[in-house]
Amino acid sequence: xxxxxxxxxxxxxxxxxxxxxxxxxxxxxxxxxxxxxxxxxxxxxxxxxxxxxxxxxxxxxxxxxxxxxxxxxxxxxxxxxxxxxxxxxxxxxxxxxxxxxxxxxxxxxxxxxxxxxxxxxxxxxxxxxxxxxxxxxxxxxxxxxxxxxxxxxxxxxxxxxxxxxxxxxxxxxxxxxxxxxxxxxxxxxxxxxxxxxxxxxxxxxxxxxxxxxxxxxxxxxxxxxxxxxxxxxxxxxxxxxxxxxxxxxxxxxxxxxxxxxxxxxxxxxxxxxxxxxxxxxxxxxxxxxxxxxxxxxxxxxxxxxxxxxxxxxxxxxxxxxxxxxxxxxxxxxxxxxxxxxxxxxxxxxxxxxxxxxxxxxxxxxxxxxxxxxxxxxxxxxxxxxxxxxxxxxxxxxxxxxxxxxxxxxxxxxxxxxxxxxxxxxxxxxxxxxxxxxxxxxxxxxxxxxxxxxxxxxxxxxxxxxxxxxxxxxxxxxxxxxxxxxxxxxxxxxxxxxxxxxxxxxxxxxxxxxxxxxxxxxxxxxxxx
Numbered sequence: 001x002x003x004x005x006x007x008x009x010x011x012x013x014x015x016x017x018x019x020x021x022x023x024x025x026x027x028x029x030x031x032x033x034x035x036x037x038x039x040x041x042x043x044x045x046x047x048x049x050x051x052x053x054x055x056x057x058x059x060x061x062x063x064x065x066x067x068x069x070x071x072x073x074x075x076x077x078x079x080x081x082x083x084x085x086x087x088x089x090x091x092x093x094x095x096x097x098x099x100x101x102x103x104x105x106x107x108x109x110x111x112x113x114x115x116x117x118x119x120x121x122x123x124x125x126x127x128x129x130x131x132x133x134x135x136x137x138x139x140x141x142x143x144x145x146x147x148x149x150x151x152x153x154x155x156x157x158x159x160x161x162x163x164x165x166x167x168x169x170x171x172x173x174x175x176x177x178x179x180x181x182x183x184x185x186x187x188x189x190x191x192x193x194x195x196x197x198x199x200x201x202x203x204x205x206x207x208x209x210x211x212x213x214x215x216x217x218x219x220x221x222x223x224x225x226x227x228x229x230x231x232x233x234x235x236x237x238x239x240x241x242x243x244x245x246x247x248x249x250x251x252x253x254x255x256x257x258x259x260x261x262x263x264x265x266x267x268x269x270x271x272x273x274x275x276x277x278x279x280x281x282x283x284x285x286x287x288x289x290x291x292x293x294x295x296x297x298x299x300x301x302x303x304x305x306x307x308x309x310x311x312x313x314x315x316x317x318x319x320x321x322x323x324x325x326x327x328x329x330x331x332x333x334x335x336x337x338x339x340x341x342x343x344x345x346x347x348x349x350x351x352x353x354x355x356x357x358x359x360x361x362x363x364x365x366x367x368x369x370x371x372x373x374x375x376x377x378x379x380x381x382x383x384x385x386x387x388x389x390x391x392x393x394x395x396x397x398x399x400x401x402x403x404x405x406x407x408x409x410x411x412x413x414x415x416x417x418x419x420x421x422x423x424x425x426x427x428x429x430x431x432x433x434x435x436x437x438x439x440x441x442x443x444x445x446x447x448x449x450x451x452x453x454x455x456x457x458x459x460x461x462x463x464x465x466x467x468x469x470x471x472x473x474x475x476x477x478x479x480x481x482x483x484x485x486x487x488x489x490x491x492x493x494x495x496x497x498x499x500x501x502x503x504x505x506x507x508x509x510x511x512x513x514x515x516x517x518x519x520x521x522x523x524x525x526x527x528x
Contacts (some may be wrong), residue, residue, distance in 0.1 A: 030202040030245050031429075031439070032101035035073040038066040038086055038108045045070030046113055049088040056081040057252035059298040060376050064434045067502065072111075075437040075500040076429045078382075079103045079224060079247055083224050084111075092116040100455045102141045103226045103247045107444060139228040139243075140164045147222060155262060155286055157219040161186050161244060164227045185213065188229055188242030195241035201248055201386055203425040203443030204494050214447065215390035215421035216246060218307035220258065221370045223249045248386060251301030255293030262286040272316070279314040288368075301374045311364040315400025315411075329496070353412075360411045363395035380431040385424075393420045397451075419449040435502040443494040454483035489522045 014035045034053065038046040049066040053074050066072045079102050087096040091113035101107055152159045161167055170185035170193025185193040190287040194211030197204075216222075228243035264284040271280055288307030289413040295302055322339045329343070337346050370388040377383060399414035425443040432438055 028080075030103055030247050031076045032079050032103065032105045032107065033073070033075055034077065034082075034084075034099075034101060034107045034109065035071065035109050038070045038072060038111045038113065038208070040089075040091070040113055041115070046088055046091070049086050049091075049113070052085045053112075054083045054085070056083060057254075058250075058301060058374070058376075059243040059253060060382065060524045061379055062431065063379060064431070067435065071502065073223070073435075073502045075502065076439050076498070077101065078250070079105070084109060086111045086113060088113060090116060102143065103224050104139075104228075104245050105141075114351075138233070139226050141224060141226045143224040144222075144249075145378075147224070153264070155219045155300060157218060157222050158186070158244065160225075161227045166228060166229055167227065167242065169390050184243075186242075187453075193241070193409070195239065195243075197239035198244045200246045200388075201384070201425050202427060202441050202496065203423065203445070204492070205423075205445075207248075207447065207490060208492070209490055212421070214445065215368070215388075215419075217370050218288065218305055218368045220307060221248050221303075221305040223247045248370065248372055249290075249292065249305075250372060250384075251292035251294060251303045251304050253294050253297055253301075257289065257291040258285065259289040263456075274316050275314075276317055276322075278318060279317060279358070281312065281314040283284055283313070284311040285309070295373075298497075299376050303370075303372045305368075305370045307368045307418060309364065309366045309368075312361040313364075315360070315362055315396070315409075317358065317400050351365060356410050356412060358411065360396050360399065360414070362397070362399055363393065365394075366390060366392040377525065384427045384430045386426075387422075387424050389420070389422045392417070392421075394418075415451050416448065417451040419447065421445070422448045437500045438497075439498040439500075441494070441496040443492070443496075444445065445492040447488070447490045449488045450485065451488075477478070491520050 020247050037050045038051070040046055045066075047066055047068045047070060049070075049072070051064050051066060051072045051074075053062040054060070055078070060439040062074050062077055064072050064074060080100075082099040082101060084096045084099055092115070094111055094113055096109065096111075099107075099109070133295050140163070142157075142163070146160065147157050150160065162169065166189050168190075186196065187193045188196065192211075194205075196213070198206055200216060205216065207214050215263040219248075225244060225246040228245070230242070232239075232243055244344060244502040262285070264282060266280050269282055284310045286307065288305065290303070290305045292301070292303035293428070294300065321341050324338060324344050325333065325340055330337070333343055333345050336344070337343050339360075341356065368388075368390045370386065372384065374382070374384050394417045396411065396414040397417055398409040399411050401409050423443065423445040425441065428440045430438045430440075516521060
């Protein structure tokens with residue numbers, strides 16, 4: 001039989017640029033914002049009051065003064081627990097504790113100063129959530145407590161996005177060689193799961209080559225995230241579906257760590273109704289640890305996380321595979337052929353191709369690591385640097401799953417995949433004046449992936465061999481041992497700058513947001 005092979009190489013570059021000026025902007029999509037008005041007991045505005053916001057866990061402080069209308073604004077602060085104080089000559093010191101700011105929140109706390117009495121100060125202690133009068137979007141925050149407390153299988157924290165209204169699991173059966181089974185794909189309002197925007201610590205986390213989500217940190221490394229369904233402002237941009245803003249954990253003044261191991265296996269897990277006898281193997285082990293604390297107290301902090309997964313599971317084969325062959329084709333098959341599987345193997349034997357081995361297991365192994373450093377240069381400048389890496393090894397992908405166009409993947413039609421996804425992101429937030437704040441973010445990311453027919457994933461393109469596709473109607477599809485392989489390399493650089501200027505009560509904020517993305521990708525395929 002003549003051998004046909006071809007080599008296809010595709011080189012693409014995607015340059016995406018956006019510029020937006022919202023009326024009431026969020027300074028950055030993963031930071032928080034706090035504003036309000038300082039008044040005296042008669043309701044009059046208090047100008048030039050000294051306002052201090054202190055992060056309880058790191059003792060980092062942010063300062064500003066109220067303007068002529070009494071307005072104060074902290075345009076860029078990280079999510080966390082805070083204490084707010086206000087002082088002005090002739091008035092008692094005002095302190096409010098128990099303030100919790102979440103990712104992308106625009107919170108408002110008004111302050112009322114009282115005339116000073118000897119030794120008197122006003123302390124307000126409250127865990128009541130602050131209000132957000134300027135928010136028009138429909139969104140939901142999933143915080144650390146929910147992430148830690150709610151049980152989910154597989155520990156994919158993005159599963160919590162499904163708790164939001166109008167959010168569902170997207171299409172996952174596409175035979176894309178780079179569909180990452182370790183990342184859930186979600187759909188907002190019935191739209192395609194490729195229409196979303198995902199950020200990690202403000203850095204874009206979408207692979208422009210196919211619109212899918214890149215690797216995300218492990219559940220233990222995530223502090224909180226916000227799911228924005230619709231009505232979002234222009235500062236998000238580039239999304240037709242929904243937005244997922246992820247913020248990773250940071251170190252604090254106290255040293256904290258954890259060690260964990262989560263087990264699943266067929267001996268303890270409930271058996272699926274779709275599982276056939278003899279195909280119920282499941283072994284999953286997710287293990288890792290975290291460590292975070294101060295490098296220099298009140299100034300420099302670190303956080304690190306490693307998580308590994310080792311998973312092996314039997315494919316879910318349909319009962320139709322073992323059903324008797326259709327009577328209309330039985331006369332044309334060799335003696336002894338009883339089931340559809342027998343028919344497929346008989347044809348493969350006639351062509352000199354090995355029979356299907358249904359005892360194979362689907363393997364999903366990964367190693368995920370993250371390191372983050374936070375440093376306060378001085379009271380007006382804060383910098384953050386994060387590096388993350390994920391190595392994934394997925395064997396026998398698509399075996400037992402529904403294929404595009406119909407049919408069930410058999411072992412010989414499965415694919416093996418290797419992937420490494422790395423990301424580096426740095427942020428510099430500066431309080432230039434009491435009314436002018438600048439945020440600068442620079443992100444770099446690189447991904448390499450290989451996907452190939454079972455047994456053909458090598459460092460070089462293998463020699464193609466015999467190709468044949470065999471199927472039983474409405475049952476299964478299989479291929480001969482055709483050594484096809486696809487390799488993918490992608491890189492991304494993103495630069496974002498936000499300049500926020502506090503003005504008057506009638507125009508609370510004016511913001512200029514400049515986002516630049518440069519992404520290149522290279523894909524090479526050999527098929528037979």
